[in-house]
Amino acid sequence: MSEFTGFRDFREFLTAAEQRGLLRRIRRTVDRSWEPACLAKLMFHGLPMEQRFGFHFDKVDGSEFPLVTAAIGASISNYALALGVEPERINDRWNDALNRLVPPTIVATAPCQEVVRLGRDARLGALPIPVWTPRKDAGPYITTVTVNRSAETGIQNMGVYRTQVRDDHSVIVNLSPGRQGHEFAQTYLKQGEPAPIAWVVAADPAVYLAAVANLPIGFDEIMVAGGLRHDPVELVRAQTSNLFVPANAEIVIEGEVLPGRMATEGPFGESAGYMSGTARRPVARITAITHRRNALYYGLSSQMPPSESTVMQSLSNAGLYLHMLRKDYGETSVRDAYIDLMFGGGASHITISMTPEDPEHAKRVGRIVADNTLIKRITIVDADIDIRDRIDMDWVMSAHFDPARDTEIVGGFPMPADHAVSPDEQGRKMGGKIIIDATRSVDTGANSLPPRELMLKAREIWRDEGLPEIEIAGRLRKRLDRG
Ligand SMILES: Cc1cc2nc3c(=O)[nH]c(=O)nc-3n(C[C@H](O)[C@H](O)[C@H](O)COP(=O)(O)O)c2cc1C
Incomplete structure (x- = not known):
């Protein structure tokens, strides 16, 4: 697949996934208030990685649109297909993409605007938006790529921020302080102006893979998506704002975050495995829903890990952090990086393989990761260790690692995603990190295998x-x- 230039659209990706057994159709009519979520949870918790698949729910009670979930993040194979590579080349593709960003192109007309519903005709109730933690969540919420822009620089941001459906025409957006989406919305809201926002549903998968990576602020994810595709993403101007959205998306929900309007968001089941509390979050008004003819709705599934959310965030961020170490910090002796698929974004565990150049080198690399990411546990091993192999990793931890000599514990990091720490008086969650240098520190001699x-x-x-x-x-x- 080396000549891969991206899927034409999400539909083409789904066809490829179905052909490989990475997507299954459910033909019975499902009740969105519990069935899709429970079936997805059974799949993630009942099947080993190599047997997992995404779901295409052909018929959803009360909606004309099919519902798809887990197609991108059911497994490493689903994610690799979305990138158009074999699983062992995921980090290489990320490296290429970050070295060769591809700016988008603008088109005048787009499939995502074949049907345009404005104002009162734009009803969220028409979409098959599921309840993700049945009987515990405050209601249905949208999990897809959210686009907004900075009034100051005109740069757009893409991220996934869960968006609670309040009624047919308004939502509450989980734009948490610190996130780029929040900072960009503030550039409008602080001037008393509504902040344009759009939820892009089922754009081609590279857009999702770039959106969930924790890219530095001001880095337009759409150029990374273009890099991942090896081809520009086509954008079209939204119908009711100055945002530009992927032209081939299945559905685009357009809206504006309203200045001074907050509401209680949650509680919702979260990717850390627990229910959230409630928080005051901005309200947005829906201004349009545009879609393709025969559109489908895609909702990323999350909640109790492992989930689509953790698989996607782990794999995207591993590619990003490996590139950061090698390119931004010149740590070219670092070979590979893998983030556990249980926690994805923040508070997770990264394993890095490298060839240390001096006894303190591995710990220095660990410290770069600690200082520049939300990762909580950092384990460094030698380059000959298979960091994706549990047996190899267990062997290394017993054979090469001395806890007293090889552990560094550092505190005082903002850890918003860490459920193990309580907020301080200012409401900030400050937590610690652990760096484990499990590279060989003593001469181990020959191994105990036959020649x-x-x-x-x-x-x-x-x-x-x-x-x-x-x-x-x-x-x-x-x-x-x-x-
Ligand atoms: C299904 C799913 C739901 C997510 N929900 C949220 C959320 O509600 N709030 C949040 O801050 N991040 C959430 N994330 C993580 C962010 O999308 C991710 O960290 C992204 O990189 C943030 O982009 P930003 O750094 O441009 O703000 C979610 C990720 C996924 C895959």
Whole structure:
């Protein structure tokens, strides 16, 4: 797939996913108040990674639109397909994209505006927006790419901010302070002006993968999406604002965040695995809903991890942080990075492999990650360790790591996503981080495996004897090569 230049649209991605068994159709009519959420939870918690799939709910009670969820983030294979690469090339594709940003192009007419509903005709109730934690959530909410812009610079931002449906024509947006979406909205609101906002539903998947990455402020995610596609994203001007939205999206909900209007948001089931409290958040008025003919609705699923949200955020941020270390900090001896698929964005665990150049090098790299991301646990291992292999990682932690010598614990970080810490008097969550240097600190000598040539001969015997097919794990291959 090296010549990949992105899916034409979300539909094309869904077809490719269905052909590979990465998307399944549910033909019965589902009740959006509980069935899609519960089926998605069964899938994430009942199937191993390699058997997971996204859902296409053909018929949703009370809506003309089908509902899709987990198509991008059911598994590493779904995510890799969305990027058009094999799973082991995800970080490489991110590296390419960040080295070669591709600006969008503007088009005059767009599929996402084939049907335009304005004002009172733009009804959120017409969309199959699910309840994600049935019987516990305050109501349905939208989980998709949110676009807004800075009044000061004109730069747009994309992120996913859950958006509670209040009634047919208004929503409450979880724009939390500190997030770029919040800062950009403030550039209008502080002048007493409404802040334009749009929810882009089922744009081509690269747009989602870029939107969930924790990119530095002022970095327009649409250029990263273009880089991930190796092709520009086409944008069209929204019908009721000066925002530009992906032209091939299935549905675009347009609105404006109203100055001085706040409402109580939540409680909702969150990606950390617990119910949120409630908070005062900005209210937005819906000004238009535009869509393709025969459009479908896509809702990212989150809540108790692992989930689509954690899979996507982990894989996007691992690519981003690896690039940051190698390019921005010149740490070219860093080889690979992997973020656990349970926590995704903040408060998660990153494992980094590298070839340290001096005894303190691994800890220095760990400190860069601690200082520049919301990651809570940072483990550094040697470059010959397979950081995605639990067996290899357990071996390393016992064989190479001395807790007294190799651990650094640092406190005083803002940790908004960490449920293990309570807010201080100013309402800030300040927490700690742990850096574990599990690179070899002593001369370990030769490993306790038979030599390579004997193992290869043993493999021949294995085949001759008709023993079950085996694939030699990467960790064994590496160890045999190393001797
Ligand atoms: C399904 C899903 C829901 C999310 N909900 C929120 C949310 O409500 N508030 C928030 O601040 N981040 C949320 N996130 C994480 C942000 O989208 C992500 O961190 C993004 O990078 C933020 O963009 P920004 O850094 O441009 O603000 C969510 C992510 C996903 C995948």
